[in-house]
Amino acid sequence: xxxxxxxTGRRKTSTARVYLRPGNGAITINGKTFEAYFGNRxxxxxxxxxxxxxxxxLGKYDVxxxxxxxxxxxxxxxxxxxxxx
Numbered sequence: 849x850x851x852x853x854x855x856t857g858r859r860k861t862s863t864a865r866v867y868l869r870p871g872n873g874a875i876t877i878n879g880k881t882f883e884a885y886f887g888n889r890x891x892x893x894x895x896x897x898x899x900x901x902x903x904x905x906l907g908k909y910d911v912x913x914x915x916x917x918x919x920x921x922x923x924x925x926x927x928x929x930x931x932x933x
Contacts, residue, residue, distance in 0.1 A: 850869055851869070851870065852867050852868060852869045853867070853868045854866070854867055854868075855868075855929075855930040855931065855932070855933030856930055856933065857925075857926040857927060857928065857929025857930030857931070857932070857933060858926055858929060859918070859922050859923075859924075859925030859926040859928075859929055860918050860922035860925070860926075861917045861918040861922060862915060862916070862917045862918035862919075862922040862923045862925065862926040863915070863916060863917055863926055864913055864914070864915040864923065864926035864927045864929070864930040865913065865914045865915075865930065866911060866912070866913050866927060866930030866931055866933075867911070867912040867913075868909045868910070868911055868931065869909060869910045869912070870908065870909060870910070871908075871909055871910030872907065872910065873906060873907035873908065873909065873910065874910045874911070875896065875910075875911045875913070876910070876911070876912050876913065877913045877915060877927070878913070878914060878915060882896070886920055886924070889920060891921075892920055892921065892924040895921070895924040895925060895927075895928050896924050896927050896928055896931075898928055899928055899931045899932045900931065911927075911931065913927055913930070915927060
């Protein structure tokens with residue numbers, strides 16, 4: 849059985865369901881890679897990866913996300929909130 853942790857994050861009108869699994873650091877959002885979903889937005893990337901960098905776990909977990917509502921920054925904040933939970 850795969851060990852995974854789950855957290856729900858909310859920011860403004862965005863809601864994210866976040867699953868963390870041991871892996872190589874891949875971030876998948878609504879079935880797309882991070883770059884395909886958000887494009888080239890360094891600020892959004894920093895927001896999403898902040899909790900992983902702070903805990904020195906960047907590259908140790910795969911992050912699977914289902915997110916909806918709001919805009920890119922609100923969604924990034926919701927993802928960050930879900931990762932921290």
